[in-house]
Amino acid sequence: MSVFEMKLPDVGEGVAEAELVEWLVAVGDTVTPDTVIAEVLTDKATVEVSAPVDGEVVALHGEPGDVLAVGSDLIGIETSADPDEIEALIDDEADAAAPAVVPDDDDDDGGGGDPTEEMEQPVASSDTVSADQVTAAPAVRARASSLDLDLATIDGTGPDGRITHADLDRRLTQSSRRASARLAHTSATRTLDSAPDESHSTPVRGVRRRIAERLSTAWSEIPHITYVDDVDVTELERLRATLNDDADDTRLTILPFLARALVIALHEQPAINAHYDGESETLTTFDAVHLGIATQTDDGLRVPVVRHAEGRDVWDLATQIGRVSSAARDGSATRDELTGSTITITSLGALGGIATTPIINPPEVSIIGVNKMETRPVWLNGSFQPRQVFNLSSSFDHRMVDGWDAATFVQRIKALLETPALLFVG
Missing domain, CATH: 2.40.50.100 (RNA polymerase II/Efflux pump adaptor protein, barrel-sandwich hybrid domain)
Incomplete structure (x- = not known):
């Protein structure tokens, strides 16, 4: 030995x-x-x-x-x-x-990489299965461990019996029913005077530490300029509703239309579809638009990538955005699906607020932020009319993108979205 x-x-x-x-x-x-x-x-x-x-x-x-x-x-x-x-x-x-890998491209740095499919341990064929033998992504394993859940006792509902975050949530829900009665009884016996002052310190590790490091670097090294403008999407919403009524499977959100507008605007201003290397002082522009879609997951922000957005129509873009976002959330995305973006879209959906100041995903030089849609009174044709409007909050690397160019870029996207027929021309 x-x-x-x-x-x-x-x-x-x-x-x-x-x-x-x-x-x-x-x-x-x-x-x-x-x-x-x-x-x-x-x-x-x-x-x-x-x-x-x-x-x-x-x-x-x-x-x-x-x-x-x-x-x-x-x-x-x-x-x-x-x-x-x-x-x-x-x-x-x-x-x-x-x-085997499960990519953690929280704020992907745009580097390339060979596509690598996630490999998993096979489920044992015997009646006794250990936690190491069940099929689950590392993120799910880590969460189960932090919650003190035995994966071997949980039925997976994912492909081939894969245990997902939803399966963990289901187990927690079942357990909470029993715990809630105990918690209510304990809370009822406490008073404000007797409740101790408590705090909990948790080491910042893994994906969250990587996010913190990358955002700190991006904020300290990149001089950001953020440009905000409103977009009247009333006509686009009418078109989207009509297209969805006629659709069989794919449902169109705002994002594929924004992606299409982005592609057209980048064709006219290719220097914005670029990476900047500060150490070598080199700007690399790209003909292909590899579109990063910032996606919130249980493990933090990931940026899955829709490759060659310039060659896709709005239906294909919708399909691909949905596919890569879902893969990022359930931990099944490959390394290739979470690396290599050339420009990023970020959206908080219904929580989008009036305006945001998105942080650039280095080495990219721009990021496009979508705020929530709301009905606003807009002065049009001599009177105020209710219109559906949202703000675009977009940040640019001011070392490479001048304010005029940033404004021109966003204004072009605004014009395309406000006259959606232009998205289907050419």
């Missing part, structure tokens, strides 16, 4: 380090090459790392939240395997497909 010291592997895209998110094994556990031992977080993805050999875990190097260098010690496994066989096995795995 000998102890094999497994190193943190190169998890792709040339990253030099990764954050240890969670250990999925403990000292004394028996592992096989099918055992997922840990989850680590890079700039691009949460990556599941598997053991390379059979054996017993004798050492764990690092605590959740630690940032480890690629090539540093990760885990010690006592094994009877021959050292030469171990090295050969590791070489074979390095030549195989990339490890």
Whole structure:
């Protein structure tokens, strides 16, 4: 028997380090090459790392939240395997497909990457199933662990029995009915004078820490200029209602029309569909429009990408926006679906307020923000008329985009949305 010291592997895209998110094994556990031992977080993805050999875990190097260098010690496994066989096995795995990932592109930096489908552990065929054997995304596993829920006791309603966040919610709802009576009784026996002052400190780790780091960097390094203008979408709403009445499956929201307007405006101002590298002082413009759709998920903000928006009509855009947003929310999106955006749309929907100041998703140079739609009195043809209006709040990297160009860009989008027939010309 000998102890094999497994190193943190190169998890792709040339990253030099990764954050240890969670250990999925403990000292004394028996592992096989099918055992997922840990989850680590890079700039691009949460990556599941598997053991390379059979054996017993004798050492764990690092605590959740630690940032480890690629090539540093990760885990010690006592094994009877021959050292030469171990090295050969590791070489074979390095030549195989990339490890399973669930991308965490909270505010994606626009970098490229090979598409990598999420790989999952198969559900055991026996009657006894452990939490490690059920099918669930890392985000779902992490949430279940934080809620002290045993995944093996939960029925998955997702594809192939996959456990989703909705399944966790369902279990919590069932449990809360029993807990609510106890909570009501406890609350009734407390008084304001006897209630203790309580606070809870939680380490900021994983996706939330990555979001905090990226937003801080974007805000401190990019001089933002935010331009806000209102858009009368009364005619667009009439057209949208008509198209939806005639539609079979796809339902059109405002977003695909905005995406189409964005494509047309970018064709006229291509320098806004760009990445800026401050270190090399290089602006890279793109012919293709890879549209990021900022999406709120249980794990924070993600930016799934609709690729080649310039080649899609509003129905196709609607389908793709719905598809990638759903994939981001349920944790099934691939790395390729959450990287490589060239410009981003962000929307708070009904919570959109009057105006926002969206933070740019670096290295992009612009972000388009949609605020909530409301009926406003608008002076039109000599009288006030009720019109459906929302504001666009759009931020630009002022190093690369002048105020005049930003205003021209937003005004063009406004004109296209207010005369929606123009969206279907050409």
